[in-house]
Amino acid sequence: MEEQDDQESMTVEDFGGGEAILEDSAGSETDDQPAHFIGLLKIGEETWEYDGVKRAFLAGMKGNAKDTQVVAIYKNSASTSPMKARFAAFKSFVKLVSQKNGGQGNVNVKYGWYSGSKEEISQIISHGFGRCNGQSHGVGVYLSPTSFLLDRLESSRADENDLRHILLCKVIMGKMEVIPAGSKQRYPSSGEYDSGVDNLEAPRRLVVWTAFMNSHILPVYIISFKAPSSTTLLINRMNEIRNLGFVTVSALHLTMVKFLGPAKGALISRTYDDFVKRKLTGVQLFHTVRQITGDDQLLIGIFKSCTNKRVGRALRKTCAAQAAAELRRR
Structure with a gap:
């Protein structure tokens, strides 16, 4: 009872x-x-x-x-x-x-x-x-x-x-x-x-x-x-992140290492090395990175940060080029 x-x-x-x-x-x-x-x-x-x-x-x-x-x-x-x-x-x-x-x-x-x-x-x-x-x-x-x-x-x-x-x-x-x-x-x-x-x-x-x-x-x-299958769920997450804009894997790797700190950064680096050595596919890389970060929104936030930096650099280069052209015209 x-x-x-x-x-x-x-x-x-x-x-x-x-x-x-x-x-x-x-x-x-x-x-x-x-x-x-x-x-x-x-x-x-x-x-x-x-x-x-x-x-x-x-x-x-x-x-x-x-x-x-x-x-x-x-x-x-x-x-x-x-x-x-x-x-x-x-x-x-x-x-x-x-x-x-x-x-x-x-x-x-x-x-x-x-x-x-x-x-x-x-x-x-x-x-x-x-x-x-x-x-x-x-x-x-x-x-x-x-x-x-x-x-x-x-x-x-x-x-x-x-x-x-x-x-x-x-x-x-x-x-x-x-x-x-x-x-x-x-x-x-x-x-x-x-x-x-x-x-x-x-x-x-x-x-x-x-x-x-x-x-x-x-x-x-x-x-x-x-x-949906686990692969489909993973692809859905990848597509969601891709929709935020293009960024290279190497740039994302460097941003994540800085963002996550020494312990998780070391795991990310080892995973990225395996990807560079073709021991991991792109899907496997993303899956492992998700496990390390432990948070979809965190991963998206890092991606946005990396993308924004890339856009910011491009914008600064454009502005610098425009300024240089203006000086030459003068």
């Missing part, structure tokens, strides 16, 4: 803006479930719960929402003994982190996206997390905050029915520490910290250490959907 109470109190953020909260309702479930997602309950399309999660997901898809179809949403109902045990473990660690950090307000439970193949997500639901999926800012399990769904989508894989699947999880972050780009850290740097992020003010990567991956992460929903 205690587990059921916990399930009914779960909430998921309304990504559409504001602080509206959607709460689970035990009455919103149906018994329809796919064979590969045993133990999950399909949410009825006519319910407000389905509508809220769908709106949240599509908001995260941003400009790709119009080409995305939500096919089904499933909820972790803790219907099996292992699932109940993971619910209980999560609840226990919420209390433990709260006590360690001095109060309930310091548990810092967030929501995060985790994507993978149908087979991997099925295994996670049945047996828990079994691997690290990131190492750009330490080695651990990476999830993306609610508004950065597209970061996770690049690692999703379509199944035999051309469906992709993504997990929405509750994550105990506790006290977070910044993990610099390129770090090989695998554990908290001290007992003071519980998790890692790439940026404290606006984290894009939620890093849960391997030792905590099955106690600090609780899968809540699976969204099954059809969407």
Whole structure:
């Protein structure tokens, strides 16, 4: 009965803006479930719960929402003994982190996206997390905050029915520490910290250490959907940046190194060297750069800065030429 109470109190953020909260309702479930997602309950399309999660997901898809179809949403109902045990473990660690950090307000439970193949997500639901999926800012399990769904989508894989699947999880972050780009850290740097992020003010990567991956992460929903391929999504981003104006790769590289600082700048330089040596294609270069910068808008901002400098130089040259011509006429 205690587990059921916990399930009914779960909430998921309304990504559409504001602080509206959607709460689970035990009455919103149906018994329809796919064979590969045993133990999950399909949410009825006519319910407000389905509508809220769908709106949240599509908001995260941003400009790709119009080409995305939500096919089904499933909820972790803790219907099996292992699932109940993971619910209980999560609840226990919420209390433990709260006590360690001095109060309930310091548990810092967030929501995060985790994507993978149908087979991997099925295994996670049945047996828990079994691997690290990131190492750009330490080695651990990476999830993306609610508004950065597209970061996770690049690692999703379509199944035999051309469906992709993504997990929405509750994550105990506790006290977070910044993990610099390129770090090989695998554990908290001290007992003071519980998790890692790439940026404290606006984290894009939620890093849960391997030792905590099955106690600090609780899968809540699976969204099954059809969407443009990862390559198409990447090309869409490239086209958006190209529309800002032409700039050479070398000029962009130099601007990014200066803009991002030493650690990320070094990663960018190594990536650019691989591109020059033809070890990477242009698409692979862009994909890697996006992973390093961690923010689409940041990358676009850098591109604009680089483009504006190029335009500014051209304008100054034009003005200088006009001034010189005027002097010769005199």
